[in-house]
Amino acid sequence: xxxxxxxxxxxxxxxxxxxxxxxxxxxxxxxxxxxxxxxxxxxxxxxxxxxxxxxxxxxxxxxxxxxxxxxxxxxxxxxxxxxxxxxxxxxxxxxxxxxxxxxxxxxxxxxxxxxxxxxxxxxxxxxxxxxxxxxxxxxxxxxxxxxxxxxxxxxxxxxxxxxxxxxxxxxxxxxxxxxxxxxxxxxxxxxxxxxxxxxxxxxxxxxxxxxxxxxxxxxxxxxxxxxxxxxxxxxxxxxxxxxxxxxxxxxxxxxxxxxxxxxxxxxxxxxxxxxxxxxxxxxxxxxxxxxxxxxxx
Amino acid sequence: xxxxxxxxxxxxxxxxxxxxxxxxxxxxxxxxxxxxxxxxxxxxxxxxxxxxxxxxxxxxxxxxxxxxxxxxxxxxxxxxxxxxxxxxxxxxxxxxxxxxxxxxxxxxxxxxxxxxxxxxxxxxxxxxxxxxxxxxxxxxxxxxxxxxxxxxxxxxxxxxxxxxxxxxxxxxxxxxxxxxxxxxxxxxxxxxxxxxxxxxxxxxxxxxxxxxxxxxxxxxxxxxxxxxxxxxxxxxxxxxxxxxxxxxxxxxxxxxxxxxxxxxxxxxxxxxxxxxxxxxxxxxxxxxxxxxxxxxxxxxxxxxxxxxxxxxxxxxxxxxxxxxxxxxxxxxxxxxxxxxxxxxxxxxxxxxxxxxxxxxxxxxxxxxxxxxxxxxxxxxxxxxxxxxxxxxxxxxxxxxxxxxxxxxxxxxxxxxxxxxxxxxxxxxxxxxxxxxxxxxxxxxxxxxxxxxxxxxxxxxxxxxxx
Numbered sequence: 001x002x003x004x005x006x007x008x009x010x011x012x013x014x015x016x017x018x019x020x021x022x023x024x025x026x027x028x029x030x031x032x033x034x035x036x037x038x039x040x041x042x043x044x045x046x047x048x049x050x051x052x053x054x055x056x057x058x059x060x061x062x063x064x065x066x067x068x069x070x071x072x073x074x075x076x077x078x079x080x081x082x083x084x085x086x087x088x089x090x091x092x093x094x095x096x097x098x099x100x101x102x103x104x105x106x107x108x109x110x111x112x113x114x115x116x117x118x119x120x121x122x123x124x125x126x127x128x129x130x131x132x133x134x135x136x137x138x139x140x141x142x143x144x145x146x147x148x149x150x151x152x153x154x155x156x157x158x159x160x161x162x163x164x165x166x167x168x169x170x171x172x173x174x175x176x177x178x179x180x181x182x183x184x185x186x187x188x189x190x191x192x193x194x195x196x197x198x199x200x201x202x203x204x205x206x207x208x209x210x211x212x213x214x215x216x217x218x219x220x221x222x223x224x225x226x227x228x229x230x231x232x233x234x235x236x237x238x239x240x241x242x243x244x245x246x247x248x249x250x251x252x253x254x255x256x257x258x259x260x261x262x263x264x265x266x267x268x269x270x271x272x273x274x275x276x277x278x279x280x281x282x283x284x285x286x287x288x289x290x291x292x293x294x295x296x297x
Numbered sequence: 298x299x300x301x302x303x304x305x306x307x308x309x310x311x312x313x314x315x316x317x318x319x320x321x322x323x324x325x326x327x328x329x330x331x332x333x334x335x336x337x338x339x340x341x342x343x344x345x346x347x348x349x350x351x352x353x354x355x356x357x358x359x360x361x362x363x364x365x366x367x368x369x370x371x372x373x374x375x376x377x378x379x380x381x382x383x384x385x386x387x388x389x390x391x392x393x394x395x396x397x398x399x400x401x402x403x404x405x406x407x408x409x410x411x412x413x414x415x416x417x418x419x420x421x422x423x424x425x426x427x428x429x430x431x432x433x434x435x436x437x438x439x440x441x442x443x444x445x446x447x448x449x450x451x452x453x454x455x456x457x458x459x460x461x462x463x464x465x466x467x468x469x470x471x472x473x474x475x476x477x478x479x480x481x482x483x484x485x486x487x488x489x490x491x492x493x494x495x496x497x498x499x500x501x502x503x504x505x506x507x508x509x510x511x512x513x514x515x516x517x518x519x520x521x522x523x524x525x526x527x528x529x530x531x532x533x534x535x536x537x538x539x540x541x542x543x544x545x546x547x548x549x550x551x552x553x554x555x556x557x558x559x560x561x562x563x564x565x566x567x568x569x570x571x572x573x574x575x576x577x578x579x580x581x582x583x584x585x586x587x588x589x590x591x592x593x594x595x596x597x598x599x600x601x602x603x604x605x606x607x608x609x610x611x612x613x614x615x616x617x618x619x620x621x622x623x624x625x626x627x628x629x630x631x632x633x634x635x636x637x638x639x640x641x642x643x644x645x646x647x648x649x650x651x652x653x654x655x656x657x658x659x660x661x662x663x664x665x666x667x668x669x670x671x672x673x674x675x676x677x678x679x680x681x682x683x684x685x686x687x688x689x690x691x692x693x694x695x696x697x698x699x700x701x702x703x704x705x706x707x708x709x710x711x712x713x714x715x716x717x718x719x720x721x722x723x724x725x726x727x728x729x730x731x732x733x734x735x736x737x738x739x740x741x742x743x744x745x746x747x748x749x750x751x752x753x754x755x756x757x758x759x760x761x762x763x
Contacts, residue, residue: 076382104382 001065002026003151003183004050009059011045019045021207022059027151027183034198034215035187038293041204043187044083047155050185051081064150077105080144082137083155088128094139095124098146105147113146119172134165141169145176152176154186158193166190170197191286201285205293210245219282223265224291227254227278238273246292257291 004027011020019042027033037043048054049061052068052075061068066075088097102108117124120138122131131139137157145152154173158166170193176182188194194201194215201218203211211218222245238256239247243265247256258265262280269275283291 073382101381 001029002062003029003031003064004185005060005062006046006050007060009046009049009056009061011042011049011054011057018207020056020204023204023207023209025202025209025212027185029183030181031200032184032198033186033200033202034194035185035202035204036189036194036289037187037204042207043204044155046204047083047153047185047187050153051079052076077107077147078150080147080149080152081155082140082144082153082157084157084159088136088139092128093124094122094126094128094131097128097139098143101143101146107147109146109148112148113142116142116146116172134161134168137161137165137169138172141172145173148182150182152182152184152186154184154188156187156189158188158190166193173197191284191289195285203289203292210292215285218288219285220261221259222282222288223258223260223262223280224283224287225256225258225265225269225275225278225280227256227269227275228252238275241268241273243268248291255291257288 006026007024009020009023010018012018019040023042023046025033035043035046045054049056050063050068052072055069063075064078068075092100098113102110102113120135120142122135122138126135128136128139141157152173157173158169161169173184174197184197186197198215200214201211202209211222213221235247235249235254238244238254241258243259245257245259247254249255258268260268262282266278266280269278269280
C-alpha cells in the first residue's frame with residue numbers, strides 16, 4: 001500500500017486559475033521523493049492538499065490510507081510537516097512550542113527529542129520571535145520528527161537558510177531517515193539537495209506531473225540535444241515525436257529534452273527525424289530541470 | 298506547562314465555573330448598585346452613574362481575562378497548526394475564545410468610553426447604542442484589511458498601547474468634557490493605531506520602508522494611509538493615474554506628509570463641528586482596538602476547517618454568542634439603566650449590526666483563505682456577488698435609519714453644553730457623519746465602479762512580504 005497517493009487531483013484558485021489538473025503519483029513506504037517544479041507549478045498546493053489544509057476539487061488523496069479531511073486528526077498524528085512559511089507562535093517560548101507538540105502526539109519520542117535538543121543549539125527559554133531563521137526551522141523540524149512520523153512532508157524546508165544551516169538541516173533529516181521506515185516527500189529548488197536526498201523525482205509542469213522517475217533512471221534515461229537552428233529543422237516535427245519532452249529555441253540553437261540515453265536519442269534524431277549535427281548528452285539534474293522548464297519554448 | 302496552558306485557555310475560560318463566577322460577580326455588583334434582578338429592571342430612583350459603574354466594572358473584569366485568553370488562542374491559530382492533529386472541538390474553542398475576546402474587548406472599551414463621557418443629562422442607552430453602531434460602521438471598512446493581514450505583528454506594541462490608553466484616561470480625568478481636544482488627541486492616536494495595523498494595503502508595496510524605529514514606523518504608517526486612500530473610488534483612480542504614484546515611482550517624504558496631514562486636518566475639522574467629536578474619538582479608539590481583535594479572528598481562518606465545518610463549528614456558535622451579546626446590550630442594559638422596558642428597535646439593530654459585522658469578518662476570512670483569488674479585483678467580484686452581503690446590508694440598514702433619529706435626539710441634548718451657533722449644527726453633523734459612514738462602507742467594500750461605470754481595476758501586485 002502506498003504511504004501517500006494522489007490520483008487525478010484538480011485544484012483551481014479564484015476564477016479559473018487552474019493550478020493542478022489531473023496530477024497523479026504516489027509515494028511508497030521508505031521512499032524519499034523530491035517534488036520539483038517552477039514557482040507556481042502547484043507543489044505547495046499539492047502538499048497542502050495532502051495535509052488537509054486545502055481540499056482537492058476532484059480526485060482522490062490518501063495519506064497512510066486515510067482521507068486527510070475525514071481522518072484529519074488520525075492522519076496528522078502519523079505525519080510530520082515542515083514548510084518554509086511555517087510561522088510558529090512568535091510569543092511562545094521554544095519549550096512551550098515543543099511541549100504543545102508533545103501533548104498532541106501520542107507517539108512522541110522523548111529520547112529522540114533529547115538527542116535533537118543536544119544537536120541543535122537553540123535555547124529552551126528563547127521566544128520564537130527571538131530565534132534566527134535557521135533556529136526556528138530547527139525547532140520546526142524537531143516538532144515534526146520527534147513523534148517518529150511514518151511520513152515526513154517538507155515544503156521547501158531549507159528555503160531562506162544559509163548554506164551551513166541548510167546542510168545541517170538536511171543532514172539531520174538524513175540521519176533521521178537512517179532509522180528506516182519513514183517516507184519523505186519534499187519540495188525544493190536546490191538540485192544539490194534533491195540529488196543528495198531523493199530516491200525519486202516527481203516534476204510538476206503545466207498543472208500535471210511531467211516526470212515521475214527514480215533518480216538514477218532519470219539521470220540515465222533523459223538526454224539533452226542541441227541542434228543548430230539554421231539547418232531548416234521543423235520544430236513541429238521534432239516535438240511531435242513521443243520521445244521529445246520539450247523543445248525550445250535559444251541563442252540560435254534548438255534545444256530539446258528527449259527520453260532515452262544519449263545514443264538512443266542521437267539515433268532517433270538522425271534516423272527518424274533526419275537531424276544532422278546534433279550534440280547529444282546526458283546532463284546533470286539541474287541542467288535537465290532548466291531545459292525542461294526554462295523560457296523561450 | 299503546555300498542558301496547563303491549554304487547560305487554562307481552552308477549558309478554564311470556557312468552563313461553567315468561569316461563567317458562574319462572572320454571573321455571581323455581576324449579581325453582587327448589580328445588587329450593590331441597587332438593581333432589582335428579580336423584576337428584571339433597575340429602580341428609576343437609582344443613580345444611573347452607580348448602575349453604570351457597576352456594569353462597567355463587571356464587563357471590565359470579564360473582558361480582561363478574555364483578552365489574554367483570546368490572545369493566546371490567536372497565537373495558536375497560526376498556519377503551523379494546520380498541520381497539527383487538533384480536534385475540531387479544540388478549533389471550535391479556539392475560535393470561540395477569539396470571538397469572545399473581541400466581543401468583550403469591544404464591550405470593555407464601549408463601557409469605558411461611556412463611563413468617561415457619562416453625564417446625567419444624557420440618555421445613556423442612546424449613547425451606548427450610538428457608540429456601538431458607529432463603532433461597527435467605522436469598523437467595517439477595515440474588515441477588508443483584517444482579512445488580508447497575514448503577519449503576526451501588532452500595529453502598535455501592547456507595551457505602548459496600554460500606557461497610551463492610560464494617558465488618555467488621565468487626560469480625560471484632568472480636562473473633563475468641556476473641550477474637544479482630548480477627543481482630538483485620542484483620535485489621532487487611534488488613527489496611528491489603525492494605520493499601523495493595516496499593513497498590507499494595495500499600494501503599500503510602492504512605498505519603500507526605510508530606517509529603523511520611529512522612521513520606519515512613520516514610513517509604514519504613510520504607506521498604509523496612502524493604501525487606504527487608493528481604495529476609495531475616484532480618489533483611488535486619481536492616485537493610480539497620478540504620476541506621483543506610478544508603479545515606477547515612489548512618494549517623497551513631503552508628499553507622504555501632505556497626505557497624512559490632510560487626513561488629520563479633515564478629522565480635526567469634523568471633530569470641531571460637534572461635541573460628539575469626543576465620543577467619536579473614543580469610538581475610533583474602540584474601532585482600532587477592535588480591529589486588532591479581528592486580525593486574530595481572521596487568523597483563525599487558517600485553521601483546517603472547510604466551508605461547511607467552518608460554519609457549523611466556528612460561525613454559527615459565534616453568531617449565537619453575538620446574538621446573546623446584542624440581546625444583552627439591547628434589552629438588559631436599557632431596562633436597567635433607564636428603568637424602562639426593552640426596545641424592539643434597539644434589539645433588532647443590536648442583533649443585526651453585530652451579526653453583520655461578524656458575518657463580514659468570517660466570510661471575508663473564509664473567502665480569503667479557502668480559495669484565495671489572485672487579484673484584488675477577483676476578491677471584490679467575489680464579494681459583490683455574495684447575496685448574503687446584500688441581505689446583511691438590508692438587515693443592518695433599516696435599524697440604523699431608525700437609530701439615526703434617536704441619535705440626533707441625543708445630539709441635541711449634548712448641544713446644551715455648547716450653546717450658540719454650534720448647537721444648531723450638531724444634528725446636521727451627526728446626520729452627515731452617518732451618511733459619510735454609509736458611503737465609506739459601500740465604496741470600500743464594493744467595487745461600484747466596475748458595476749456601474751465599467752471601469753476595470755488593474756490587478757494588484759504582490760505586497761511587501763512580511
